[in-house]
Amino acid sequence: MFAFHNRKRNRVKLLLYERSGFWLMLKRLEADHFAWPRRKQAVIELTTEQLHWLLDGIDVNAVRRHPARQYHHTS
16 A cells, blocks of 8 residues: 655655555645655555545554563463
């Protein structure tokens, strides 16, 4: 899946390929803009979860996860 935004960042287009052709989806915001991730490279990769956050209006850069921890069981 590929995601694109316009200059105002109030529209996002999603392009994906399914077995017999392409799907093009558009989401437009009336009074706000999408918080697009700030990266230096032209093409970035997002997880499915991050894409959902982006479309829900959550700033992907502001979200921080707890560090992964490993616990040892005693027996």
